[in-house]
Structure formats: structure tokens, C-alpha cells
Amino acid sequence: MKLYWKILLLALLPLLLALGLGFFRLELIVRFQRSGREAADELKMALLNSRFKAYREDRSRNAAVLAGANDAVRAVQNSDTGFLVPWGELFLDPLRYSLIFFTDGDGIVLARAHDPYRFGDDLSGHPAVAAALKGRRSVGLFELDGEPALLETRPVMLYGEIQVGTVGIGAPLTKELLAHFSEGTGLGIEVEIEGFPPISMEECCGNTERKSVALFPSVSEESLKFRRIEAVFTEDELGADLRYFQRNLVLTMLLLSVTLLSGLFLLLRRYLRPFSLLVEDVTLLSGNQEDFFELRKRLAHNYLDTSHEVSVIAHSLSRLMERIQETITLLEWTSRTDPLTRISNRLHLDSMLEEEMKASAKTGSPLSVLIFDLDHFKMVNDDFGHQAGDNVLRRTAEILKSLVPVGFVGRWGGEEFLAVLPGAGEEEATEFGERIREAVESEPFPIGRRVTISAGVAEMIPGDTPGSLVGRADKGLYEAKETGRNRVVLRKA
Numbered sequence: 001m002k003l004y005w006k007i008l009l010l011a012l013l014p015l016l017l018a019l020g021l022g023f024f025r026l027e028l029i030v031r032f033q034r035s036g037r038e039a040a041d042e043l044k045m046a047l048l049n050s051r052f053k054a055y056r057e058d059r060s061r062n063a064a065v066l067a068g069a070n071d072a073v074r075a076v077q078n079s080d081t082g083f084l085v086p087w088g089e090l091f092l093d094p095l096r097y098s099l100i101f102f103t104d105g106d107g108i109v110l111a112r113a114h115d116p117y118r119f120g121d122d123l124s125g126h127p128a129v130a131a132a133l134k135g136r137r138s139v140g141l142f143e144l145d146g147e148p149a150l151l152e153t154r155p156v157m158l159y160g161e162i163q164v165g166t167v168g169i170g171a172p173l174t175k176e177l178l179a180h181f182s183e184g185t186g187l188g189i190e191v192e193i194e195g196f197p198p199i200s201m202e203e204c205c206g207n208t209e210r211k212s213v214a215l216f217p218s219v220s221e222e223s224l225k226f227r228r229i230e231a232v233f234t235e236d237e238l239g240a241d242l243r244y245f246q247r248n249l250v251l252t253m254l255l256l257s258v259t260l261l262s263g264l265f266l267l268l269r270r271y272l273r274p275f276s277l278l279v280e281d282v283t284l285l286s287g288n289q290e291d292f293f294e295l296r297k298r299l300a301h302n303y304l305d306t307s308h309e310v311s312v313i314a315h316s317l318s319r320l321m322e323r324i325q326e327t328i329t330l331l332e333w334t335s336r337t338d339p340l341t342r343i344s345n346r347l348h349l350d351s352m353l354e355e356e357m358k359a360s361a362k363t364g365s366p367l368s369v370l371i372f373d374l375d376h377f378k379m380v381n382d383d384f385g386h387q388a389g390d391n392v393l394r395r396t397a398e399i400l401k402s403l404v405p406v407g408f409v410g411r412w413g414g415e416e417f418l419a420v421l422p423g424a425g426e427e428e429a430t431e432f433g434e435r436i437r438e439a440v441e442s443e444p445f446p447i448g449r450r451v452t453i454s455a456g457v458a459e460m461i462p463g464d465t466p467g468s469l470v471g472r473a474d475k476g477l478y479e480a481k482e483t484g485r486n487r488v489v490l491r492k493a
Contacts, residue, residue, distance in 0.1 A: 012177045012257075019253045026249060035222050041233055043347050044185045045213065048231065050413045051181050056139070059152055059169060062091050066100070067154045076102055076156045076165040081111045081119060088113025095180050096171055099149055103164045107133055111317065127222030128153040132166035140223025141173065141193065148193050148224055165230045175201050188232030194225045195278070201232075209233045236416045333373070339396035340390055346411030349418055352408070352467050356422050360460055367460040368429035371473040372436065375452045375485040377415040384447050392445055396453070399439050403432070418470070426459040426490055433488035441486065452486035461493045 075083040088100040100113040107124025131138035132153040178189040192198040210230040270472035336348035358365035381389040412418040433455040456476025476491030
């Protein structure tokens with residue numbers, strides 16, 4: 001075999017190697033992006049479930065207040081519609097709690113806060129009201145006024161023993177309500193209930209993926225049955241662009257190889273050394289990003305003559321690897337960062353907390369967690385708008401980030417934040433929580449109103465899991481809320 005054929009074959013091998021390594025590296029990027037998308041989708045679903053859970057808990061609290069106030073109980077006993085209508089209107093929300101009604105002990109409607117001039121009809125046969133008339137709390141999806149509604153009913157008790165009527169609170173299950181729950185998640189929701197047409201958000205269209213979810217757990221057996229509840233995920237545009245780029249890269253590399261090899265036979269002497277250098281440089285490619293950085297430096301340094309074809313290839317590869325590095329960095333940052341507050345998201349917190357608990361169990365050093373929740377945050381959104389609420393969340397995150405080591409604080413969900421304190425016992429963690437509380441209380445938020453924060457503290461004990469440790473801190477937070485807010489409560493095991 002002649003020498004130029006041998007050299008031609010030797011030149012062909014590095015080109016094939018470059019193509020294979022480039023394709024393999026790009027395939028890793030595609031897989032990494034896909035796993036990041038799946039993690040982001042899981043986070044969106046966790047946020048959606050958290051919102052539904054918060055809605056159910058808030059509705060239950062409102063129902064308890066509606067049914068438990070002494071004046072309201074007396075008004076139900078005396079059929080005082082003039083009191084019950086304005087009392088119920090205090091809890092009305094155009095979207096979330098647009099149905100509030102009271103009945104007497106026989107199921108006859110005394111007042112509807114959402115429809116003041118409609119009363120006197122008999123709801124004793126309604127499943128939710130019938131259950132409340134028997135002294136049971138009823139929660140679920142029920143038909144009311146010809147449409148499905150998320151409803152909770154409770155008995156109204158005089159002296160805690162004598163039932164004088166019932167109260168119901170809820171809202172029709174509409175596409176507007178579904179859109180409210182999924183706002184900011186990028187998800188759509190589709191619901192189909194037996195006996196009713198499907199309920200779907202308007203944006204649930206185009207190239208989408210659907211997953212069955214359980215967002216409306218029913219407590220009462222009498223509630224309506226769901227045929228399906230699906231979360232709708234929009235098309236992964238970045239993944240599609242990467243796959244498109246992957247195909248084009250293969251075709252481009254193949255065409256480039258054919259072109260170079262066809263011209264190499266005639267111009268071998270002139271291009272022998274530049275191609276030898278290019279082969280050496282390209283072989284730096286591996287699975288490590290450090291090799292990408294080193295290769296880009298060498299490509300920029302060794303091929304300064306832009307009129308040379310090899311230089312054009314080298315600079316193109318350098319720009320291509322720069323874009324790939326930017327994409328990897330963006331995906332890594334997105335997968336572990338909350339986009340609003342720019343601190344760790346819940347997924348990253350879960351991973352970090354598990355690692356710190358393992359390290360604490362191994363070394364015997366203390367570990368504490370604090371869960372914070374802004375007080376009356378809904379009032380901030382209602383009075384000043386969601387943009388002002390977002391600014392409050394961002395500023396609170398900045399305060400936490402300034403006092404907590406980087407990576408050990410994040411947004412747990414909604415207006416809740418979680419801080420992990422390795423090496424801190426319960427006393428030190430409680431003192432730290434007080435510093436956070438005082439810092440937030442003294443912060444001049446640009447809304448013209450003082451903002452306060454409540455916190456629950458828990459220290460890790462042997463046998464703890466991330467769920468049990470955070471659960472104790474959450475109980476401490478609940479106690480702080482119940483005992484007046486703007487305080488830090490330590491929850492012992």
C-alpha cells in the first residue's frame with residue numbers, strides 16, 4: 001500500500017473518532033437534559049399537589065371558623081339570615097370559595113353568602129348536607145346547582161353538643177379554578193367526572209404529554225367519581241432542539257469528513273502538519289468538561305490563520321463546544337435552583353438534607369432544620385398584587401441567604417423556606433431562627449406594611465428520616481402559627 005493511502009487511512013481514523021466522541025458526548029447531553037426535564041416535571045407536580053393540599057387545608061380552616069363562631073351558631077339557631085349573609089361574605093373568594101351556605105337542622109337553606117336573595121330551599125337530600133346533618137364532616141366533589149363543586153360541609157353545634165344546622169363552603173370545579181391552581185407551573189389539567197363533560201384548561205393543546213394524577217382525594221364516599229385526572233405537560237422544546245441538532249451534527253460531520261478526505265489526497269503535503277495537530281487536539285475530547293475547556297483554548301491558540309480550512313473547522317468546533325458548555329451549565333443551574341428566589345429548590349434541598357443527615361449520623365455531630373413561613377402572605381398578594389408578593393419572597397430569600405451558608409437554604413414551596421444547619425443543636429438553631437425572624441420583621445419591605453415570619457425548629461435524633469425530621473419542624477411551624485405567628489417554636493422528638 002502506498003504511503004499516501006496509509007496517511008489517508010490514518011487521517012480517516014481520527015475523523016471517525018471525532019465523530020463518534022462528539023455524537024456520544026451529545027447523546028450524554030440529551031440524556032442529561034431529559035433527566036433534568038423529568039426532575040423539573042416532578043417538581044412541578046409536587047408544587048401542584050402542594051397547592052391543592054394548601055387549598056384543602058385553608059378551606060377546612062374557613063369551614064371550622066364559619067361553623068364555630070358563637071354569633072354564627074346563634075344566628076343559625078335563630079334563623080338570622082341578616083347576620084349569616086354578611087358573615088359568609090367575609091369568607092367569599094371569587095374563585096376559591098365562591099359557594100358558602102348555611103342550613104337549619106332540617107336541611108332548609110337559611111342563607112347563601114354568594115346568592116343573598118335565594119334561601120328556603122331544601123338541601124336535606126344533598127349527600128354532603130345529609131352527612132353534615134348526621135354530625136359528620138363531609139369533604140369531596142359533589143353536584144351542586146347542576147355543576148360539580150369542591151365542597152366541605154360541617155355540622156353547626158351549639159355548646160359543642162347540640163346540632164342546630166350545617167355550613168358548606170367550596171367552589172365549582174371550573175377551568176378557571178384549575179388554571180388558578182396550575183398558575184406558574186407550566187402544566188395543564190384535564191378532569192373528567194362521571195355524568196359531566198370533561199373540564200380542560202384552554203392551553204392544554206398542541207404537542208403534549210399526559211400523566212394520570214390524584215389531585216382530588218375524596219373523604220366522603222358519597223362524592224362524585226372521577227373517570228380520569230391528568231396533568232398535561234407541554235412539549236420539551238429544548239430536548240427537541242437538541243435532538244434536531246444531534247441529527248444535523250452527524251450529517252454535518254459526515255459531509256465534512258467526505259469533503260476533507262476527497263481533497264486530502266491532492267493537498268496532503270500542504271495540510272499534513274495542520275491535520276496532525278487537529279487530530280491531537282480532538283483526541284482530548286472525553287466525558288469531562290475540563291477537557292472541553294482545555295480543547296477550546298488549544299483550538300483558539302493553534303489555529304490563528306482563519307484562511308486555512310483546518311482553522312475554520314477548529315474555530316467551529318470551539319464555538320460548538322462553547323454552546324454545549326453553556327447549555328450544560330444552564331441545565332445544571334435550573335435543576336437545583338428556584339427560578340423566583342434564586343436559591344435552592346425543594347429537589348436540591350431533599351438531596352442535600354439526606355446527605356447531611358448521613359454525615360451527621362456517621363460523625364455524631366448535631367443537625368437541625370428550620371422551616372419558615374411568611375405570615376398572612378395571602379393578604380400581601382390580595383392587597384398589593386402577586387408582583388409585590390414575589391418581591392417579598394425574593395427579599396426574604398436574600399435575608400435567609402445572607403445569614404445561612406450557601407446551599408443550605410432554599411424555597412420549600414409557596415411562601416415556605418427550609419434551612420439546614422449542620423453542626424447546630426436545638427438551642428443554637430432556635431437562636432438562629434430568632435435572628436431570621438427579627439431580620440424579616442425589621443426589614444423595610446416596599447409595600448408599606450410590616451412583614452413577619454414564623455418558624456418551626458427540630459433537631460435530628462437517631463432513627464430520623466428526612467421526612468420525620470422536617471415533619472417535626474413543620475409541626476413546630478404549625479404551633480407557631482396557631483399561637484399568634486411571628487415566633488419560633490422548637491419541636492422536640
